[in-house]
Amino acid sequence: MTGRLLGVGVGPGDPELLTMKAVRIINESPVIAYVSAGGRPSMARQIAAQCLAPGQLEINLTLPMQPIPEIAQAAYEEGAARIGAELERGRDVAVLCEGDPFIYGSFAQLLDLLGERYPTEVVPGIASFTAAAAAARMPLVGRSQALTVLPATLPADELAARLARADAAVILKLGRHFAKVREVVEELGLLDRTIYVEHASAARERVVPLAALAVHEAPYFSLLLLPADRRS
Amino acid sequence: MTGRLLGVGVGPGDPELLTMKAVRIINESPVIAYVSAGGRPSMARQIAAQCLAPGQLEINLTLPMQPIPEIAQAAYEEGAARIGAELERGRDVAVLCEGDPFIYGSFAQLLDLLGERYPTEVVPGIASFTAAAAAARMPLVGRSQALTVLPATLPADELAARLARADAAVILKLGRHFAKVREVVEELGLLDRTIYVEHASAARERVVPLAALAVHEAPYFSLLLLPADRRS
Numbered sequence: 001m002t003g004r005l006l007g008v009g010v011g012p013g014d015p016e017l018l019t020m021k022a023v024r025i026i027n028e029s030p031v032i033a034y035v036s037a038g039g040r041p042s043m044a045r046q047i048a049a050q051c052l053a054p055g056q057l058e059i060n061l062t063l064p065m066q067p068i069p070e071i072a073q074a075a076y077e078e079g080a081a082r083i084g085a086e087l088e089r090g091r092d093v094a095v096l097c098e099g100d101p102f103i104y105g106s107f108a109q110l111l112d113l114l115g116e117r118y119p120t121e122v123v124p125g126i127a128s129f130t131a132a133a134a135a136a137r138m139p140l141v142g143r144s145q146a147l148t149v150l151p152a153t154l155p156a157d158e159l160a161a162r163l164a165r166a167d168a169a170v171i172l173k174l175g176r177h178f179a180k181v182r183e184v185v186e187e188l189g190l191l192d193r194t195i196y197v198e199h200a201s202a203a204r205e206r207v208v209p210l211a212a213l214a215v216h217e218a219p220y221f222s223l224l225l226l227p228a229d230r231r232s
Numbered sequence: 233m234t235g236r237l238l239g240v241g242v243g244p245g246d247p248e249l250l251t252m253k254a255v256r257i258i259n260e261s262p263v264i265a266y267v268s269a270g271g272r273p274s275m276a277r278q279i280a281a282q283c284l285a286p287g288q289l290e291i292n293l294t295l296p297m298q299p300i301p302e303i304a305q306a307a308y309e310e311g312a313a314r315i316g317a318e319l320e321r322g323r324d325v326a327v328l329c330e331g332d333p334f335i336y337g338s339f340a341q342l343l344d345l346l347g348e349r350y351p352t353e354v355v356p357g358i359a360s361f362t363a364a365a366a367a368a369r370m371p372l373v374g375r376s377q378a379l380t381v382l383p384a385t386l387p388a389d390e391l392a393a394r395l396a397r398a399d400a401a402v403i404l405k406l407g408r409h410f411a412k413v414r415e416v417v418e419e420l421g422l423l424d425r426t427i428y429v430e431h432a433s434a435a436r437e438r439v440v441p442l443a444a445l446a447v448h449e450a451p452y453f454s455l456l457l458l459p460a461d462r463r464s
Contacts, residue, residue: 019358
């Protein structure tokens with residue numbers, strides 16, 4: 001009997017936004033694994049810290065600061081090999097994932113490498129953009145409206161085309177793409193309905209109308225909300 | 233001092249997918265409120281049943297079976313008046329919301345009617361489509377891909393146009409729109425990558441490739457997943 005590969009969403013930042021299922025699965029798993037990048041501690045591990053049990057083995061999958069695909073892939077393969085060794089010993093491995101494992105999560109890479117050989121279960125987590133809408137007290141989408149979720153990494157022209165057609169939109173992972181995204185939003189005349197949210201649900205959460213924000217950089221864990229017109 | 237209006241997401245169906253925060257807020261609130269439609273019991277109350285405390289006042293906001301806007305609006309206004317009376321007495325009211333309160337939630341209507349007069353807080357919940365992706369063990373969206381969330385209530389031509397441009401898509405609230413949506417998916421040549429999920433995370437959960445599904449109706453709590461191409 002091999003162990004199970006468990007992808008566990010830990011939500012956007014507030015430890016109280018873990019689901020009861022995530023708390024139980026993390027606490028019961030003999031092995032936990034998480035990704036950290038650029039030498040910084042893992043955000044997912046920090047969020048889940050209170051659920052950890054004494055004596056758990058921790059597998060820290062460290063990615064380089066710069067997103068170089070070959071180096072990242074090698075890191076995932078090395079991490080998957082360490083996780084696979086524990087699964088072979090019959091031990092469940094809970095992979096801690098920020099937000100939800102399947103919305104821009106790195107769990108997909110591990111699933112590619114291990115999912116065919118080991119039984120897999122996934123526990124969904126609170127996505128950052130729903131926590132951001134809650135923080136801003138702004139309904140995102142309703143009735144017969146569509147919601148478009150965009151990563152800030154898209155080229156400006158593609159962001160503009162997709163935003164122009166959207167009823168409601170969310171732009172994730174701003175980071176160093178912030179200035180580009182802000183320009184696109186401004187050119188489309190959407191500045192006044194756009195809300196900037198940083199570290200949604202965490203202690204350092206910040207909610208500001210984009211028009212009032214005078215910065216040119218934003219952290220990775222920041223996003224823009226463009227709620228749908230409530231009257232349409 | 234008035235009470236607080238609390239919009240609380242209870243997730244897609246599995247009571248263990250409530251967040252710890254939702255459990256605490258529901259349990260601590262002297263008044264809970266929820267919407268039920270067409271004489272059926274409230275799904276949100278069923279999901280949250282184990283968190284309820286003895287002696288809580290329950291406000292059941294009953295909507296008609298047929299979605300007639302005027303009757304629904306009158307029901308929301310009557311419910312908001314009952315909730316408002318409790319808030320005036322200084323009692324917090326937790327409104328139980330299926331999934332997340334701000335993703336196609338009826339909480340937006342109550343916020344319109346009460347949000348300006350009373351302090352409001354929102355607890356995000358697990359959205360049905362992340363629970364469905366978890367159930368199907370299918371990453372929804374990654375890297376520089378966009379995610380499009382569509383309600384099945386859209387006209388066929390608009391669904392087709394939006395699906396044709398999407399990297400990854402989710403189609404919610406199938407219900408009586410199922411046959412129309414299936415035809416659109418088939419005409420776009422997307423049948424083979426589409427997964428049907430019913431009652432994600434609940435005891436009666438069902439995950440089936442759409443191509444293998446031989447029905448013409450689907451429950452309201454069913455959806456389609458069209459995950460992004462993992463290689464793009």
